[in-house]
Amino acid sequence: MFDYPDKIRLIKSDGSSIDNISAMAQPGLICIPDEKVPVEDNDIIERRLPNGIIERWTVIDPGYYGKHPGFPAYQCKVKKASQVVKPIVQSIVYNINGYNAKVNINSHDESVNSVNINPDEVFDKLIDVINTNIQNSTEIVNLVNEMRNEKGEPSFLQKYQNFIASVANHVSVIAPFIPALTQMIM
DSSP states (O other): OOOOSEEEEEEOTTSOEEEEEEEEEETTEEEEOOTTSOOOTTOEEEEEOTTSOEEEEEEEEOOBOOOBTTBOSEEEEEEEGGGOOOOOOOOOOOOOOSTTOOOOSSSOOOOOOOOOOOHHHHHHHHHHHHHHHOSSOHHHHHHHHHHHHHTTSTTHHHHHHHHHHHTGGGHHHHGGGHHHHHTTOO
8 A cells, every 4th residue: 555645633523533544635525545544524524734733624525436446435525624614502591471472583563463252351350460560459459340341332442541540540550451552542
């Protein structure tokens, strides 16, 4: 077997390595005569230059051609390791909750979501929130019940306006219910 001028080190993806492999290194191509060397895509090949600098290549294509007299078993297409772009691995976690929750990543959204919520359920939950978070809530609960009684009627708007005016100081408590209530306005 012909002894090529360069000695290389093959580093496998599992971290193991094979040293002192006879090869001929050229820009973009490394020829290896020994067909038993297990060269695979993404392996690293190193060569120490006479000045001590170590060149590193990433195998792009092992180019196995078998054993033929006068020809190398491998003609590996390589790129300098510094030129190989490795994908950045990242993890992104999105925690999304609530009605009509959406996520738009690098996009523009003109869609319209419509959710049908049982009005009685809205009123019941609103009363629970009011009773839990607002002291002396009897008057406000009465206004909610007036809205409940007028839902679907033209007079609902006036009941809604009365309710909003009376809870102005508590808007942070009732804010989540406003979209559902405004859907009930005729």
